[in-house]
Amino acid sequence: MSIQKTTFSPKKVDRRSFLKAAAATSSAAALAACGDKAAIEEFLQRDFRSLSKEKIAKIIERLEAEYAQKYGKAFTVSTKEPIPETFFGYALDLSRCIGCRKCVYACVDENNQSRDPQLHWIQVLEMEKEKGVDFIDANLYYDHEEVPHEGHFYVPIACQHCKNPPCVKSCPVGATWTDSDGIVVIDYNWCIGCRCCMAACPYGARHFNWGRPTLPAEDANPNTHYLGNRPRMKGVVEKCTWCIQRVREGRYPACVEACPVGARKFGNLLDKDSEIRYILENKRVLILREVLNTQPKFYYFYST
Amino acid sequence: MKFIRFLKESFQIVIKGSPRYYTWLAFLFILIVWGASGYIQQLKHGLLVTNMRDPVSWGFYIGNFTFLVGVAAAAILLVIPAYIYNWKPIKEVVLFGELLAICAMIMVILFVIVDIGNPTRLWHMMPFLGKLNIPQSLLAWDTVTLLGYFILNCFIVGYLLNSLFYKKEYNKKLLTPLILLSVPVAISIHTVTAFIYNGFAGRPYWNSALLAPKFLASAFCSGPAVLLILFQILKKTTNFEIKDEAIWKIAELMAYAMFINLFFFFAEVFKEIYSNTEHVVHLKYLFVGVGENKDIVFYGWASLIISIVAFLLFLIPKTRKNPITLNIGAVLIWFGVYIEKGIALLIPGFTPDTMGQVYIYRPSITEIKIATAIFAIGFLIFTVVTKIAIAINFEGFNIDTLKRKKATSA
Numbered sequence: 001m002s003i004q005k006t007t008f009s010p011k012k013v014d015r016r017s018f019l020k021a022a023a024a025t026s027s028a029a030a031l032a033a034c035g036d037k038a039a040i041e042e043f044l045q046r047d048f049r050s051l052s053k054e055k056i057a058k059i060i061e062r063l064e065a066e067y068a069q070k071y072g073k074a075f076t077v078s079t080k081e082p083i084p085e086t087f088f089g090y091a092l093d094l095s096r097c098i099g100c101r102k103c104v105y106a107c108v109d110e111n112n113q114s115r116d117p118q119l120h121w122i123q124v125l126e127m128e129k130e131k132g133v134d135f136i137d138a139n140l141y142y143d144h145e146e147v148p149h150e151g152h153f154y155v156p157i158a159c160q161h162c163k164n165p166p167c168v169k170s171c172p173v174g175a176t177w178t179d180s181d182g183i184v185v186i187d188y189n190w191c192i193g194c195r196c197c198m199a200a201c202p203y204g205a206r207h208f209n210w211g212r213p214t215l216p217a218e219d220a221n222p223n224t225h226y227l228g229n230r231p232r233m234k235g236v237v238e239k240c241t242w243c244i245q246r247v248r249e250g251r252y253p254a255c256v257e258a259c260p261v262g263a264r265k266f267g268n269l270l271d272k273d274s275e276i277r278y279i280l281e282n283k284r285v286l287i288l289r290e291v292l293n294t295q296p297k298f299y300y301f302y303s304t
Numbered sequence: 305m306k307f308i309r310f311l312k313e314s315f316q317i318v319i320k321g322s323p324r325y326y327t328w329l330a331f332l333f334i335l336i337v338w339g340a341s342g343y344i345q346q347l348k349h350g351l352l353v354t355n356m357r358d359p360v361s362w363g364f365y366i367g368n369f370t371f372l373v374g375v376a377a378a379a380i381l382l383v384i385p386a387y388i389y390n391w392k393p394i395k396e397v398v399l400f401g402e403l404l405a406i407c408a409m410i411m412v413i414l415f416v417i418v419d420i421g422n423p424t425r426l427w428h429m430m431p432f433l434g435k436l437n438i439p440q441s442l443l444a445w446d447t448v449t450l451l452g453y454f455i456l457n458c459f460i461v462g463y464l465l466n467s468l469f470y471k472k473e474y475n476k477k478l479l480t481p482l483i484l485l486s487v488p489v490a491i492s493i494h495t496v497t498a499f500i501y502n503g504f505a506g507r508p509y510w511n512s513a514l515l516a517p518k519f520l521a522s523a524f525c526s527g528p529a530v531l532l533i534l535f536q537i538l539k540k541t542t543n544f545e546i547k548d549e550a551i552w553k554i555a556e557l558m559a560y561a562m563f564i565n566l567f568f569f570f571a572e573v574f575k576e577i578y579s580n581t582e583h584v585v586h587l588k589y590l591f592v593g594v595g596e597n598k599d600i601v602f603y604g605w606a607s608l609i610i611s612i613v614a615f616l617l618f619l620i621p622k623t624r625k626n627p628i629t630l631n632i633g634a635v636l637i638w639f640g641v642y643i644e645k646g647i648a649l650l651i652p653g654f655t656p657d658t659m660g661q662v663y664i665y666r667p668s669i670t671e672i673k674i675a676t677a678i679f680a681i682g683f684l685i686f687t688v689v690t691k692i693a694i695a696i697n698f699e700g701f702n703i704d705t706l707k708r709k710k711a712t713s714a
Contacts, residue, residue, distance in 0.1 A: 204359070
């Protein structure tokens with residue numbers, strides 16, 4: 001077991017970011033006039049599910065302008081709804097995973113997580129083969145020259161997208177819910193930051209923006225979804241959305257594409273011919289903390 | 305209109321006082337300013353200035369919140385015998401218990417506000433204004449019950465003092481049902497607060513049916529302990545009067561409550577240790593440490609030993625009636641329950657975290673500053689309202705004496 005402490009360091013300003021900031025300031029001056037109005041609008045904004053189509057369109061317009069100005073490139077903020085007849089599931093092959101953490105960083109790049117303080121949606125636990133899946137003796141902060149480390153195996157954990165999610169139940173303001181395609185999402189503008197959901201989650205999947213998230217302009221991914229990877233603000237909770245901005249466009253989540261050993265599988269549980277259905281029907285499958293009846297749609301399996 | 309006049313006259317009482325009174329107010333004011341500087345930092349940089357992190361996502365603020373909900377709920381320990389059994393010696397001081405409850409509630413609300421990541425969005429959880437996730441979310445229920453209890457107590461106390469000021473008989477048909485209603489509401493605020501923790505199936509340390517009963521039992525100790533100490537201070541420094549019998553009775557009730565609290569504690573310890581499942585790790589973290597991490601072991605034992613000693617002091621009639629041992633007992637109980645709620649309840653629930661990792665949490669200076677300011681605000685309000693209540697109850701401050709004064713000066 002080990003201890004991690006996020007340290008608080010003041011933001012460094014180098015020449016390049018200074019010039020960028022200077023360029024941004026000129027356009028900011030133009031926006032400043034309507035800045036106060038935007039702040040008030042944002043303050044009074046209702047929760048996403050009760051907003052009208054027109055209101056959402058206005059909010060998206062405002063956000064896209066704000067991000068474009070902040071990061072110096074064109075942003076799209078999608079509000080694409082679930083694809084009909086789709087119910088997503090995820091499977092991870094424990095016999096293949098080597099604990100390289102490529103998925104962790106692919107996720108950070110895709111989903112605009114804060115770089116300082118660092119925030120990861122995927123946590124990879126190193127466990128001892130002798131002990132099996134055992135959290136108490138697991139190590140989150142392993143640091144070897146090479147992986148896999150002898151006698152160990154790896155369990156990457158992110159949001160399990162439970163069918164019976166304790167986090168959704170605990171939220172006092174209904175800022176998090178399950179969409180019809182099974183993705184558990186968060187409305188970052190409605191979340192008050194009480195962190196009930198973090199106490200409720202049995203998988204440590206929810207993460208809080210303790211400070212103002214920092215995202216260098218050159219690292220920002222401009223293809224975003226309102227309920228997913230758009231840049232976050234301080235004081236809100238975030239977590240894996242199975243790359244909602246990708247999967248609702250028919251693409252794979254970034255972690256699936258990044259995995260060098262093909263341990264990650266993703267698909268539509270309602271499609272009888274899908275790979276995920278094949279795995280569930282033919283492989284040895286386990287889910288984490290089954291006894292809690294959270295009913296994850298994230299399945300771990302052994303291909304060999 | 306009459307109530308406004310009452311407030312105006314009360315204001316005169318509040319601004320006039322002895323040098324000692326002014327010094328006390330100035331001291332509290334300095335603490336508030338000092339703490340407010342911490343809150344400004346927190347608003348600027350976010351909760352990063354605290355030592356809470358993802359593994360231990362609630363800390364000192366929520367610990368204090370939980371403790372103070374107990375203090376607020378415990379006012380009913382005095383209301384029950386006073387009103388239901390019409391037990392006179394306590395009835396005279398019930399008012400002060402309710403004043404304490406109101407101040408505790410203000411602190412409770414402030415601790416929630418400072419803990420929230422986005423305080424400007426607090427309206428999202430206001431009834432009617434925002435969107436409360438009822439019946440699912442326990443925190444949503446807690447908001448409703450806490451606000452209800454706060455408003456109810458403010459009304460009862462305001463109405464009582466106003467009636468006493470105007471020397472009117474208060475309307476029993478209105479007041480008695482409200483006072484009776486405050487009893488179940490008081491129980492419910494602490495029960496619902498316990499249920500917030502209790503409802504997390506993924507946190508075995510809290511997921512015990514004994515949690516809510518234990519919360520109530522410990523609140524019945526800590527709330528009156530605070531009152532006992534305050535009563536002694538008020539008796540020394542103001543014209544406040546209280547009969548010894550009332551103090552002894554309160555102390556006796558506390559002994560019973562502490563016994564139940566300790567019994568529940570041992571029942572839980574037995575269950576965890578005898579069944580020896582992987583869930584025992586949280587209790588181990590509290591009493592022996594996990595691996596090399598023994599950070600809160602001292603507090604675990606301190607809370608337990610303090611509570612047992614205090615229980616014995618209150619149980620034995622001789623030490624209960626001796627003012628010195630009585631006060632030692634009250635202070636010990638206060639410390640015992642404060643450590644229990646602030647550290648022994650909260651921290652092991654999060655440590656090791658759901659992934660089995662240990663993050664050592666200690667409140668940061670900013671957290672301590674902000675908490676100090678909130679306590680100072682609570683004490684400030686308590687000082688002010690108690691001054692008014694004492695003036696009315698024991699110093700003959702009422703409409704008649706005011707009229708007489710005006711007549712003589714004219």
